[in-house]
Amino acid sequence: MIGKSYDGSTPWQAAMFGNEHLATIVPISGLIGLMELMWKNGSNEARAPFMHNVVYGSYGLDGDTQDIGNACPDYALGPAAGTGAYVWGGEAVGTYWEERYFLQRVLDNYNGSVYLIQGMHDWNVDPHMAVPTINILKQHGIDAKGLFGQWDHDYPDRPDYHFDRSGEGRGREAYPQMTRFDWMQDLLEWFDYYLKGIGDKPGLWIEIQSNHGEWRIEDHYPPQDMxxxxxxxxxxxxxxxxxxxxxxxxxxxxxxxxxxxxxxxxxxxxxxxxxxxxxxxxxxxxxxxxxxxxxxxxxxxxxxxxxxxxxxxxxxxxxxxxxxxxxxxxxxxxxxxxxxxxxxxxxxxxxxxxxxxxxxxxxxxxxxxxxxxxxxxxxxxIDAADKLWFEPPTCTHSYCTDWVNQTAEST
Structure with a gap:
């Protein structure tokens, strides 16, 4: 099961029930919990008090007679839970947020694998959804691999989005090296192995990109023994x-x-x-x-x-x-x-x-x-001399080449 953002949260939710037929999940900027999306140590993002009901809840409204199906008790509790969490920084309506935390039940029940994709400058789904989640998965014996680049709320192979949504100190210094056209090949090999039993087992490492564009491999992230x-x-x-x-x-x-x-x-x-x-x-x-x-x-x-x-x-x-x-x-x-x-x-x-x-x-x-x-x-x-660095395939999209030429001229 694979998806990005809202659809990237569904794989986590499916995995927490431990269905034996769910062999692998690929959350791309997905949520390990709803409160974790918009709160950090009691602090609230501006959207936090209303986002999950006003935005996500509206997905179920299309103007027909079936809209009444959204009139469930938890939908009514949502605004109170959001406002209460802003005022008090935590649970204010029973166990509303606890019930919407997925990761622990994944650890308890899931027997498949996880390929985590995360943008290090994702403004929407912050990277703490993936870090240190990747290490926690490994500690619980779950096959887990990570691809963490300096992009925003995007897929790894979107050079136009990568450029348009980055800025100085917010990913631009890592462009165009952040664009990973090869990740689809990695994904194919991942699905072949975990869904069909074809090929060698993929490497269970993390590919991490620095803020200036360099890529390296880590066994864990955050790395160990720093x-x-x-x-x-x-x-x-x-x-x-x-x-x-x-x-x-x-x-x-x-x-x-x-x-x-x-x-x-x-x-x-x-x-x-x-x-x-x-x-x-x-x-x-x-x-x-x-x-x-x-x-x-x-x-x-x-x-x-x-x-x-x-x-x-x-x-x-x-x-x-x-x-x-x-x-x-x-x-x-x-x-x-x-x-x-x-x-x-x-x-x-x-x-x-x-x-x-x-x-x-x-x-x-x-x-x-x-x-x-x-x-x-x-x-x-980290000691850079102790690390395994690599160069992914060069991005030849016009956005990438134009930026490379522009920066070369300016220097």
Missing amino acids: ETLTLDLGGALINIGGTTTIFPDASTGPVYETAPFEEGIWIAGLPRLHVDVRTTTIGGQIYALMEDCDDSGQCIHIGHAIMDLRYHEGGSEEQVWIPLLQTINAKMEFFTIDAYVDANHTIRLSLFSTGDDYLPASTSSVVTIQEGTGSTLQLDI
């Missing part, structure tokens, strides 16, 4: 913004930057920002933007993270503390990053109350950062 580079706020990360206060206005907050790196570093997986803070109320939110800045001061996005501080432990349990008096440590995790930061470049970390397509917190608060060893940015680093 070194961790730890940078403390106010120390290795120098405060260049002149403040430690985040105001709930989406634009005011501290900015930190490293010294230029003597050697390039390769960041892979799920970086963390663990930061000590105090708040004026039980609430508040932190949006963290990580950028790669060159020696001229030009910066590009390499990753971001967000957290509703009511969920500062990083799980699904709401926390309480004494505002103004008690320090809490917000254990933030960035969305998946695979990025190379060159020698003589710096990493800049900007902290705001919200960013990208996330709503302001329903419990807005002034947040004060406490610098020092309790507040650190943790980057997992």
Whole structure:
């Protein structure tokens, strides 16, 4: 069973019932859970309170007498569940969201294989649907393979979409190498083996692309046995913004930057920002933007993270503390990053109350950062010399060749 986006979620839903006749699934930007699509650590995307009912629910309406079939109790609960999750950051209507989490039941019941396809800059279905899901599948003995490129909410072989939907710091640097016309051959071999028993067993690895276009193979993703580079706020990360206060206005907050790196570093997986803070109320939110800045001061996005501080432990349990008096440590995790930061470049970390397509917190608060060893940015680093790199077939579509020629002329 194969599909993309909404149709890419159906394979996960089918797999969770353990049907013996379902031999393999290929989710392309599919959902492991409905709440996971639009919430992260209690923080809401702008579409979160209404998306699944107003948009997805409307698919069942076509103006005939059968529309009444949509008038089920759960459809009526949907708007309340969405609004409640915005206000409280979690379950507000019974077990509405728990019932719509698919991955655990897949792990418990499914005996087939999984070929995961995911865009690392997918704005619609964020890459945390695939990372670390791919490792969890492997840990449970499920045959799993991954293809993770720097495209958006797309198939791997759409050069026109890849170009039109990418931008500076949002995938463009990996174009046109991101376009994988060979993936259909891989898919054919996958289906031949798992559906017909024909040919050799496919390699159960992950093909991952960096933000500058290079492809390599990993056995797991995030990779295993990486070194961790730890940078403390106010120390290795120098405060260049002149403040430690985040105001709930989406634009005011501290900015930190490293010294230029003597050697390039390769960041892979799920970086963390663990930061000590105090708040004026039980609430508040932190949006963290990580950028790669060159020696001229030009910066590009390499990753971001967000957290509703009511969920500062990083799980699904709401926390309480004494505002103004008690320090809490917000254990933030960035969305998946695979990025190379060159020698003589710096990493800049900007902290705001919200960013990208996330709503302001329903419990807005002034947040004060406490610098020092309790507040650190943790980057997992790979050694490029130890990795297996490869070049996929060159994209010869006019979009690809035009861009290559244009960039060659500009340099």
